[in-house]
Amino acid sequence: MSARSSTPVFLxxxxxxxxxxxxxxxxxxAGPVARILAWSMDSLxxxxxLWVLLMVLAMLGEGGMGLWLIxxxxxxxxxxxxxxxxxGGATPGKKALGLKVIHxxxxxxxxxxxxxxxxxxxVDFLPLLYGFGLAAILCNRNFQRxxxxxxxxxxxxxxxxxxxxxxxxxxxLPPPFPLNTAEQQLxxxxxxxxTTLNPERQAELADLLARQTGxxxxxxxxxxxxxxxxxxxxxx
Amino acid sequence: xxLETIAAELRRRNAWExxxxxxxxxxxxxxxxxxxxxxxxxxxxxxxxxxxxxxWWLAPWLMWWLKPxxxxxxxxxxxxxLFGDPPDRRQFWRALPGLLLRxxxxxxxxxxxxxxxxxxxxxxxxxxxxxxxxxxxxxxDLSYPGRGAAIWLTVIGLHVEIALDFALIALVWMLIPDxxxxxxxxxxxxxxxxxxxxxxxxxxxxxxLVEPFYVAAGFTLYLNRRAWLEAWDxxxxxxxxxARLAQAxxxxxxxxxxxLGLGLLMIPVKSVAAxxxxxxxxxLPVVEESLMNPLCEQRRxxxxxxxxxxxxxxxxxxxxxxxxxxxxxxxxxxxxxxxDDSTESPPRSPHDPRPGQWFAATIELLLWLAVGLFIxxxxxxxxxxxxxxxxxxxxxxxxxxxxxxxxxDAIAILPDAGLGDTAWRxxxxxxxxxALRLLYQGSLAGLAAQHGLPVRPxxxxxxxxxxxxxxxxxxxxxxxxxxxxxxxxxxxxAHRLPDAADAHRLCTEWPRHFAIARALSA
Numbered sequence: 200m201s202a203r204s205s206t207p208v209f210l211x212x213x214x215x216x217x218x219x220x221x222x223x224x225x226x227x228x229a230g231p232v233a234r235i236l237a238w239s240m241d242s243l244x245x246x247x248x249l250w251v252l253l254m255v256l257a258m259l260g261e262g263g264m265g266l267w268l269i270x271x272x273x274x275x276x277x278x279x280x281x282x283x284x285x286x287g288g289a290t291p292g293k294k295a296l297g298l299k300v301i302h303x304x305x306x307x308x309x310x311x312x313x314x315x316x317x318x319x320x321x322v323d324f325l326p327l328l329y330g331f332g333l334a335a336i337l338c339n340r341n342f343q344r345x346x347x348x349x350x351x352x353x354x355x356x357x358x359x360x361x362x363x364x365x366x367x368x369x370x371x372l373p374p375p376f377p378l379n380t381a382e383q384q385l386x387x388x389x390x391x392x393x394t395t396l397n398p399e400r401q402a403e404l405a406d407l408l409a410r411q412t413g414x415x416x417x418x419x420x421x422x423x424x425x426x427x428x429x430x431x432x433x434x435x
Numbered sequence: 436x437x438l439e440t441i442a443a444e445l446r447r448r449n450a451w452e453x454x455x456x457x458x459x460x461x462x463x464x465x466x467x468x469x470x471x472x473x474x475x476x477x478x479x480x481x482x483x484x485x486x487x488x489x490x491w492w493l494a495p496w497l498m499w500w501l502k503p504x505x506x507x508x509x510x511x512x513x514x515x516x517l518f519g520d521p522p523d524r525r526q527f528w529r530a531l532p533g534l535l536l537r538x539x540x541x542x543x544x545x546x547x548x549x550x551x552x553x554x555x556x557x558x559x560x561x562x563x564x565x566x567x568x569x570x571x572x573x574x575x576d577l578s579y580p581g582r583g584a585a586i587w588l589t590v591i592g593l594h595v596e597i598a599l600d601f602a603l604i605a606l607v608w609m610l611i612p613d614x615x616x617x618x619x620x621x622x623x624x625x626x627x628x629x630x631x632x633x634x635x636x637x638x639x640x641x642x643x644l645v646e647p648f649y650v651a652a653g654f655t656l657y658l659n660r661r662a663w664l665e666a667w668d669x670x671x672x673x674x675x676x677x678a679r680l681a682q683a684x685x686x687x688x689x690x691x692x693x694x695l696g697l698g699l700l701m702i703p704v705k706s707v708a709a710x711x712x713x714x715x716x717x718x719l720p721v722v723e724e725s726l727m728n729p730l731c732e733q734r735r736x737x738x739x740x741x742x743x744x745x746x747x748x749x750x751x752x753x754x755x756x757x758x759x760x761x762x763x764x765x766x767x768x769x770x771x772x773x774x775d776d777s778t779e780s781p782p783r784s785p786h787d788p789r790p791g792q793w794f795a796a797t798i799e800l801l802l803w804l805a806v807g808l809f810i811x812x813x814x815x816x817x818x819x820x821x822x823x824x825x826x827x828x829x830x831x832x833x834x835x836x837x838x839x840x841x842x843x844d845a846i847a848i849l850p851d852a853g854l855g856d857t858a859w860r861x862x863x864x865x866x867x868x869x870a871l872r873l874l875y876q877g878s879l880a881g882l883a884a885q886h887g888l889p890v891r892p893x894x895x896x897x898x899x900x901x902x903x904x905x906x907x908x909x910x911x912x913x914x915x916x917x918x919x920x921x922x923x924x925x926x927x928x929a930h931r932l933p934d935a936a937d938a939h940r941l942c943t944e945w946p947r948h949f950a951i952a953r954a955l956s957a
Contacts (some may be wrong), residue, residue, distance in 0.1 A: 209442060209444055209461050210442055210443040210444065210456060210460060210463055211443065211444035211446075211453045211456070211459070212452060212456055213444070214461055227448075227452060228455070229451065229452075229455065230451070230452075230454060230455030230458050231455075231458065231595075232451055232454040232587070232588060232591055232652065233451035233454075234454070235457075235591050235594075235595070236451075236587065236591065259480065260456065296451065297449070315619075325605075326602050326603075326605035326606040326608075326609055327598075327601045327602045327604075327605035327606075328598035328601055328602055328604070329598065329601075329602075330598070330599060330602025330603070330606065333595065333598075337458060337462070337648070338462075341609075342455070342458075350943075356449070356451070356452060356735070359757070375767040376680055376683075378676075381672070382676050385669065385676065388669060388672075389666075389669050389673075392666060392669070393724055396664075400665060400666065403670075404666060404669055404670055404673055406676050407670065407673040407674055407677050408676065408680075410677060410680075410681065411677065411680050411681075424860055
């Protein structure tokens with residue numbers, strides 16, 4: 200119970216990558232809960248399809264069973280890899296959960312990567328029911344299981360399509376003080392989300408900047424929204 | 436709950452991302468969270484076995500039933516640690532009875548025990564201390580969409596716990612040596628008292644592995660929901676922004692005073708604290724004024740920073756050099772050859788009588804032979820490939836010259852003076868490509884026969900030109916060859932014919948270069 204540490208911690212699940220062009224990307228690494236759900240969904244799809252196939256092929260007798268066993272082998276080993284390479288890094292389960300597989304350097308996963316991470320499921324499955332895989336995920340900074348570590352891949356949340364900000368209508372005013380990019384974004388966020396906050400909370404937030412705007416309460420909220428509209432490109 | 440002290444990045448996450456943050460939190464404060472967990476869970480586990488002596492199958496069920504109480508100490512640690520106030524041992528022990536016995540412990544163990552979103556409602560009960568109607572209202576406000584994720588979390592937690600139990604049993608089974616004849620399913624046998632105890636221990640391990648993570652994930656779901664609803668990220672951002680702007684304002688004020696010539700009142704810029712504005716503290720007019728002119732203010736800030744720097748730059752430098760980042764000590768571990776250190780390996784006698792040595796020596800010899808053979812073959816191949824001026828080889832190729840020309844039809848073309856006329860006749864008869872081919876083939880045959888040029892069947896037109904350029908000195912002949920090759924290539928590959936005048940010129944020039952030479956050599 201002595202967790203008191205001198206250096207301040209700042210917990211998050213982002214992984215920052217700098218591209219060769221010098222652009223910093225923040226990838227949101229996906230943890231066990233979403234991945235277990237995606238895996239369950241994939242299992243349902245896979246074994247459901249195999250079950251239907253079994254019903255059909257059972258009518259063909261022994262030859263049909265042979266075909267079914269081949270299908271079982273193929274789906275067991277290549278279903279995830281196939282989807283990960285050709286369907287944008289996501290099996291149907293991962294797609295439903297908004298996940299995708301990429302290399303740790305941010306590039307899309309390719310055949311070697313997908314094959315290694317999926318063939319090594321056999322190791323992650325040890326000693327039974329993904330015991331080692333789960334342990335690895337919980338120990339690893341990027342939530343990588345052993346197959347991911349070997350293949351140099353990780354699972355991230357895919358970014359939702361960027362939407363243009365929907366600001367409440369009103370007049371636009373240039374801010375009277377210089378703002379950096381993060382602060383401009385903050386003001387636009389505030390205006391955009393002010394409709395989802397109750398009026399008291401809106402005023403509370405706007406009052407934090409009352410000393411700068413010189414306005415309190417509803418007037419302050421309206422002033423900040425006006426600055427946001429100006430920053431978002433509306434004419435003054 | 437001061438937001439400035441929160442030890443996690445505040446941004447808008449989806450529900451699954453929020454649970455991930457829970458995992459990271461447990462990892463961060465692993466020691467204290469597990470200490471808090473085992474402080475309660477381990478004695479309880481033993482106590483239940485004492486109480487249920489002889490009916491040990493009952494213990495895990497009671498343990499399961501009491502889980503809502505076991506969740507509370509880890510949540511206590513996590514919530515305090517997250518807001519920058521990790522409790523020490525004494526604080527924890529003082530809080531413990533209240534955690535276990537009060538805060539609606541009875542309700543948690545009876546009618547709320549089977550609530551599927553247990554991890555999500557626990558913070559409302561334990562941290563906000565709400566009861567009755569207020570609690571219900573609060574949960575309703577917070578419910579969507581955190582609650583759905585919390586239910587999934589419970590479902591997954593349950594399954595993961597069972598899976599981990601089986602995994603632990605399988606792990607133990609794998610580690611049991613062969614001479615103990617145990618089957619995997621023997622380890623699942625609960626018919627004996629000891630078998631039951633073993634399974635209870637496994638179950639306790641599985642529970643301990645999952646439960647703190649489950650609590651943390653539920654807590655972060657709750658936090659994330661509140662952060663959305665109350666826009667915590669905006670609040671934190673606004674606070675930082677206000678502090679920055681206030682500081683900028685102070686600096687500008689200080690400079691304005693300085694500019695008035697009251698240099699004695701120099702305000703130390705670095706020590707200006709970023710205090711939080713409040714309603715009781717109305718803004719100073721001078722701050723407002725300077726803020727209204729941002730450009731002016733920015734310049735002043737820079738000036739005052741420069742002025743400060745020049746006076747105390749050595750001090751800053753000394754302080755910077757003391758920073759721990761500049762005194763990084765690294766330990767590197769790497770593999771190296773054992774032979775590097777001669778003291779480690781005992782010297783072996785060169786004539787070791789062991790048969791392994793002979794075998795190794797033979798293999799080594801064979802390997803060296805193989806390497807030698809490879810080098811020899813590679814050298815021979817290179818020697819074969821390289822075009823040479825050596826007369827012997829040249830003559831050998833030259834003798835077989837007419838046979839190979841451009842490999843197509845094996846027309847034996849002997850370069851004679853009439854070839855130019857024949858070509859021109861072909862051209863006028865409407866077979867221009869044939870004409871050019873005849874000229875070109877004749878030239879190659881001429882080069883081989885008259886100038887001893889080792890033209891290979893595999894050589895391309897460019898190869899021939901290069902070879903000619905390397906070995907012939909007659910610039911007129913080279914120019915002609917160049918023109919002819921270009922014309923031939925254009926006709927053969929691009930179906931672009933030279934105009935008749937050029938073709939005629941080539942036909943008439945041809946005998947001058949080859950037939951005359953032949954006549955001279957003959």
